[in-house]
Amino acid sequence: MAELRYVRALNQALSDAMAADPSVVVFGEDIAAAGGPFGVTRGLLEAYGADRVRDTPISEATIVGAAVGAAMTGLKPVVEIMFMDFVAIAMDAIVNQAAKARFMFGGQGSVPMVVRLPHGGGVSAGPQHSQCLEAWFAHIPGLKVVCPASVADAYGLMRAAIDDPDPVILVENKALYARKEDVPDDLPAVEIGKARIARPGRDATIVTYGAALYTALEAADTLAGEGVEVEVIDLRSLQPWDEAAVLESLSRTHRLVVAHEAVEAFGVGAEIAARMADIGFDELDGPIVRVGAPFMPVPFAKTLEQGYLPDAGRIADAVRKTLA
Amino acid sequence: MPSSPANNAPALTDLVMPKLGLTMTEGVLAEWKAKPGDSVSAGTVIFVVETDKIANEVEAPSAGTIAEILVQTGETVPVGTPVARWTGKGFIADEADAPRPAVEAPKPAPLPASTGDRVRATPLARRIAKAQGVDLHAVAGSGPDGRIKAADVEAAAKTAPAASPTEGERIALSAKYLAMVRRVVAAKRDIPDFQVVRTADVGALLELRRQLNAVGGPKVSVNDMVLKAVGRALLSLPRANRIWAEDAHIAFAATDVGMVVNSEDGLFIPILRDVGRLPLDRLAVDSAAAAAKAREGRLAAGDITGGAISVSNLGMFGAKALTPIISPPQSAILGIGAVERLFRPDAEGKPALRQEMTLTLSCDHRVYDGVLAARLLQAVAEALEAPHSLLLTEG
Amino acid sequence: MPSNNATSRSRAAKGSNKPEALLALYRQMLLIRRTEERLSQLFADGEVPGFIHLSIGQEAIATGLGAVLERRDTIASTHRGHGHALAKGVELNSFFQEVMGRETGVCKGRGGSMHVADMSAGMLGANGIVGAGMPIAVGSALAHQVRKTGGVAVVFFGDGALAEGVLHESLNLSALWELPALFVCENNGWSEFSPTSKQFVAPLAKLADAFGIPAETIDGNDVEIIADTAGRLISEIRKGGGPRVLECITQRVRGHYEGDAQKYRDPAELKDRDKIDPLPRAASRLSVLGVSDALLAALETEVMAEIDAATEAARAAPLPGFAAAQADVYTPAGA
Ligand SMILES: Cc1ncc(C[n+]2csc(CCOP(=O)(O)OP(=O)(O)O)c2C)c(N)n1
Ligand SMILES: [Mg+2]
Numbered sequence A: 001m002a003e004l005r006y007v008r009a010l011n012q013a014l015s016d017a018m019a020a021d022p023s024v025v026v027f028g029e030d031i032a033a034a035g036g037p038f039g040v041t042r043g044l045l046e047a048y049g050a051d052r053v054r055d056t057p058i059s060e061a062t063i064v065g066a067a068v069g070a071a072m073t074g075l076k077p078v079v080e081i082m083f084m085d086f087v088a089i090a091m092d093a094i095v096n097q098a099a100k101a102r103f104m105f106g107g108q109g110s111v112p113m114v115v116r117l118p119h120g121g122g123v124s125a126g127p128q129h130s131q132c133l134e135a136w137f138a139h140i141p142g143l144k145v146v147c148p149a150s151v152a153d154a155y156g157l158m159r160a161a162i163d164d165p166d167p168v169i170l171v172e173n174k175a176l177y178a179r180k181e182d183v184p185d186d187l188p189a190v191e192i193g194k195a196r197i198a199r200p201g202r203d204a205t206i207v208t209y210g211a212a213l214y215t216a217l218e219a220a221d222t223l224a225g226e227g228v229e230v231e232v233i234d235l236r237s238l239q240p241w242d243e244a245a246v247l248e249s250l251s252r253t254h255r256l257v258v259a260h261e262a263v264e265a266f267g268v269g270a271e272i273a274a275r276m277a278d279i280g281f282d283e284l285d286g287p288i289v290r291v292g293a294p295f296m297p298v299p300f301a302k303t304l305e306q307g308y309l310p311d312a313g314r315i316a317d318a319v320r321k322t323l324a
Numbered sequence B: 001m002p003s004s005p006a007n008n009a010p011a012l013t014d015l016v017m018p019k020l021g022l023t024m025t026e027g028v029l030a031e032w033k034a035k036p037g038d039s040v041s042a043g044t045v046i047f048v049v050e051t052d053k054i055a056n057e058v059e060a061p062s063a064g065t066i067a068e069i070l071v072q073t074g075e076t077v078p079v080g081t082p083v084a085r086w087t088g089k090g091f092i093a094d095e096a097d098a099p100r101p102a103v104e105a106p107k108p109a110p111l112p113a114s115t116g117d118r119v120r121a122t123p124l125a126r127r128i129a130k131a132q133g134v135d136l137h138a139v140a141g142s143g144p145d146g147r148i149k150a151a152d153v154e155a156a157a158k159t160a161p162a163a164s165p166t167e168g169e170r171i172a173l174s175a176k177y178l179a180m181v182r183r184v185v186a187a188k189r190d191i192p193d194f195q196v197v198r199t200a201d202v203g204a205l206l207e208l209r210r211q212l213n214a215v216g217g218p219k220v221s222v223n224d225m226v227l228k229a230v231g232r233a234l235l236s237l238p239r240a241n242r243i244w245a246e247d248a249h250i251a252f253a254a255t256d257v258g259m260v261v262n263s264e265d266g267l268f269i270p271i272l273r274d275v276g277r278l279p280l281d282r283l284a285v286d287s288a289a290a291a292a293k294a295r296e297g298r299l300a301a302g303d304i305t306g307g308a309i310s311v312s313n314l315g316m317f318g319a320k321a322l323t324p325i326i327s328p329p330q331s332a333i334l335g336i337g338a339v340e341r342l343f344r345p346d347a348e349g350k351p352a353l354r355q356e357m358t359l360t361l362s363c364d365h366r367v368y369d370g371v372l373a374a375r376l377l378q379a380v381a382e383a384l385e386a387p388h389s390l391l392l393t394e395g
Numbered sequence C: 001m002p003s004n005n006a007t008s009r010s011r012a013a014k015g016s017n018k019p020e021a022l023l024a025l026y027r028q029m030l031l032i033r034r035t036e037e038r039l040s041q042l043f044a045d046g047e048v049p050g051f052i053h054l055s056i057g058q059e060a061i062a063t064g065l066g067a068v069l070e071r072r073d074t075i076a077s078t079h080r081g082h083g084h085a086l087a088k089g090v091e092l093n094s095f096f097q098e099v100m101g102r103e104t105g106v107c108k109g110r111g112g113s114m115h116v117a118d119m120s121a122g123m124l125g126a127n128g129i130v131g132a133g134m135p136i137a138v139g140s141a142l143a144h145q146v147r148k149t150g151g152v153a154v155v156f157f158g159d160g161a162l163a164e165g166v167l168h169e170s171l172n173l174s175a176l177w178e179l180p181a182l183f184v185c186e187n188n189g190w191s192e193f194s195p196t197s198k199q200f201v202a203p204l205a206k207l208a209d210a211f212g213i214p215a216e217t218i219d220g221n222d223v224e225i226i227a228d229t230a231g232r233l234i235s236e237i238r239k240g241g242g243p244r245v246l247e248c249i250t251q252r253v254r255g256h257y258e259g260d261a262q263k264y265r266d267p268a269e270l271k272d273r274d275k276i277d278p279l280p281r282a283a284s285r286l287s288v289l290g291v292s293d294a295l296l297a298a299l300e301t302e303v304m305a306e307i308d309a310a311t312e313a314a315r316a317a318p319l320p321g322f323a324a325a326q327a328d329v330y331t332p333a334g335a
Helices: A006-020 A044-048 A060-072 A084-104 A134-138 A151-163 A212-224 A243-253 A268-279 A302-308 A312-323 B123-132 B150-159 B175-190 B203-215 B222-236 B280-295 B370-385 B387-391 C004-008 C019-044 C059-068 C082-087 C092-099 C133-147 C159-163 C165-176 C204-210 C223-241 C278-288 C293-316 C322-326
Strands: A002-005 A024-028 A053-055 A076-080 A114-119 A144-146 A168-173 A180-183 A196-199 A204-208 A230-234 A237-239 A256-263 A289-293 B013-016 B026-032 B045-050 B055-059 B064-069 B076-078 B082-086 B193-201 B242-245 B248-251 B257-259 B261-263 B266-268 B309-313 B332-345 B351-364 C074-076 C153-158 C181-187 C215-219 C244-249
Touching (some): A002 A151, A006 A044, A006 A151, A024 A060, A044 A053, A060 A084, A084 A134, A114 A151, A134 A144, A134 A168, A134 A268, A144 A151, A196 A212, A204 A212, A204 A312, A212 A230, A230 A243, A243 A268, A256 A268, A268 A289, A302 C322, B026 B175, B045 B082, B123 B150, B175 B266, B193 B370, B203 B351, B203 B370, B203 B387, B222 B280, B222 B309, B222 B332, B222 B370, B222 B387, B257 B280, B261 B280, B332 B370, B351 B370, C019 C059, C019 C082, C019 C092, C019 C223, C019 C278, C059 C082, C059 C181, C059 C223, C059 C278, C074 C133, C082 C092, C092 C293, C133 C153, C133 C165, C153 C159, C159 C165, C159 C181, C165 C181, C165 C204, C181 C204, C204 C215, C204 C244, C215 C223, C223 C278, C278 C293
Parallel strands (some): A024 A076, A076 A114, A114 A168, A144 A168, A204 A230, A204 A256, B257 B309, B309 B332, C074 C153
Antiparallel strands (some): A002 A180, A144 A237, A196 A230, B013 B082, B026 B076, B045 B055, B193 B351, B242 B248, B261 B266, B332 B351
16 A cells, blocks of 8 residues: 555556556657656656657647557557647547547557546636546547546556557546545556446435546535435546446436536536436436536636536535435 | 539428327327338328227328338327328328318327326336336325425335235236226326215116017117116206316217226227217117127227216116216216115005115216206106106107 | 837837837836736736746847737737737736736636737737647738738747647748738747757748748847837738748746746756846847936836736726626627
């Protein structure tokens, strides 16, 4: 057991993967000499050399496009887009190239690459540095999308993403980088597509992922004080997502809330709610309620961003609504 | 000029669950006679609908090709619900309507049935109710707007002894039977009914029947004579010949009377037309034919609609009396018990042997009050006690 | 308030013996400098939310351009855009109120430092996305061309943005369509934590040449040279000469953002700072031209008073309300 930070767990996973497999390479803006704007890649240049750990110019389209080509040619690139918002510039490489190459070329090969995308607001970073855009990627056949919330999962999902033969979007949350947890010394990889029960309960289920997990747990604490025992499921993977685990929990609690920081409309929660309204219909003893950000850009001023971000109060209210 | 894209595929329209009668709100899709891809001509039977009492063959209103079936066999859907998509034109004819001119302007699609008596319940509550045989209509919902939740059903199941035995063979029921069940449940729930009871001396009536049947001709039953008595009572008391319609009464001119017929598929109530004005021998023929049709499941929508009152007779089984459930939208039903032989004091107070029958009138308080009920019952009893009046065809 | 128009018509020609023009440029640079120093302090005190990028040491470029641009001209800016906004005429109070997240800010507190925009001043926005301003300026130049406004669109961008694909696309399209656009590269030697030398291999002037666009590379810390050159290029463009590229060599004095400890940077790099800093350079030119120290001190006092007033006004200004912001995502019906 040792105390580890989320950012260090990601770093450790990268390092272990690079040690285990010489085809793993890392590149992105200021990730080598400077160790990354958030420190995720610190020390990799020194440990694995300038061949495998490279700073790039500010060229997102080419960073990801080059990752696709490198992955087609025997490397396993892990690339960083500094803020998830900037990935808009690289969408072609992800959506039209990486996601489709395997299928379109008749399964001749896969594209084993990882695109790391830090998302999330809460620090007045404004409309172009705060977004949670994961639903874009979960909508694209051919991509996998993971979003670790715990320190152990930061390690485990990074390892799994690198090992995966297909392109994986690894969504990190900026607010979680500093998070500390006691974790076993020998962290395992975490299977992509498997959710985790972060808190067991019997009265209602909250499905969530990323930093919203902690908001959901806070809401669960509040509700426990009212005698309501909420089960909180940390989805961990968004594509594929653990339908069976959610259905299983719903079959016990019969009430479902889906909470995330991303905009509610057309978001990940919409997919989960729709699937459960279908395959879980007869289990429902109340409406499925979603909690997400309102349909507006992330605003800058503190008063605005406070109103924007889903908080524990809103999640608790959603649970109460399912129980009404 | 930008041209709009050519659209060669024929436009699809909805084929809807037809409304087969004034009060039909939903129907069971009993059978599909056509499948996707089938081309049908006008008049071809496309599907069969069961309502609470009858199976109706629904014919194609025009030629067309069925594109997609939306409601599967066995499903119950409200009137107006699309059951299929097809290339044909026109809407399913409303058979309960009065005869229409041969050429008809296109009518708008029937509106979906009102959801007024739809139960608000969560899917889980519905599932549990079904498994435990709890009637959701009888459960009070504790959720928003009275939504029934699983806990409400469980509480109801605990207080009411389980309606279905936990052991024993489970018997699947026909759609018709279940439709009847829904209908009686709705009637019991929705109609503020009350009962008035009296006896009638039927000695003379039985003697008249014996004589009539001795003459030959169609065999007249006691039931026919009761039906006729009810018809005549309606002639003399038109105020009773009404039904409740949302917030109004509908008054009928014809003295139609329904006749409850028992069959394996449940109870059916064919309606006999203008019974008060119909000669008794004709009535005997009509009632025998209607009973046969009912038992064979051949009743059509037109056979079961109309009338404000029905007669239900259990006399032949020795039951002294019965308190029947009104068949909506009718406003009353007359229950007939067995003929009993009793000593009654005569004018001098001496015992005299009489043959009596118990009449129980269940009536809808939205149409009847106690006086009206008693007067109708009185008129029926007087007709039965002076049975030659039953041979008349006018009031 | 300083008026840009006061200097826009007078050409600050190097070697001119009239100090007025240079004095106005000096005052504008001073205003930007002191404003950013104030923001640095407010940021450290937690009064400015988010993160801010200061242009300290680079004020001459915004100022020189601002002096020759007219109100009808448009600019697209960067994450390091405070100077651009002020030099193009964004009002100081609403600027402070925006950066401090107030309802009365020029963008109602919704954008903050990285998104200061003022359409009425022809300021099309600072930008959180490196390189994003370039095609926006191309489009604005197209509008000037089609609408025959006589205006010019200017894009400011850093050396780091040279590596974004849009630069190349924007140069090509503006040349192809002969658009009234000026590409101003503020080459401060750094792109975040990486030196330009490790980022980009093609000299911008050569690149422009490949597209047939006339380009000049000048001292980005001499406000007179900048105003002079920019004035000439703008008038060429305004006459229908097509796009131009202007690369200004300068220095980033502060970290990439406030709070950046710059561990990656050799402190020796800034040891001659005073010699190249555009403010002392302009001040010594002014004293050669006979402007007294007392006058400069009075200017200083005047500028500080404006900044103090703007700071206090922003502190007192109301915080934005959420509902109004949420209701303003789309244009209201009938507007
Ligand atoms: C598309 C995009 N990629 C990366 C960033 C992160 N980022 C912000 S400023 C910056 C460096 C920009 O360098 P330069 O263009 O030289 O401008 P300077 O900061 O030197 O003014 C980077 C990489 C961003 N904002 N947008
Ligand atoms: Mg730079």
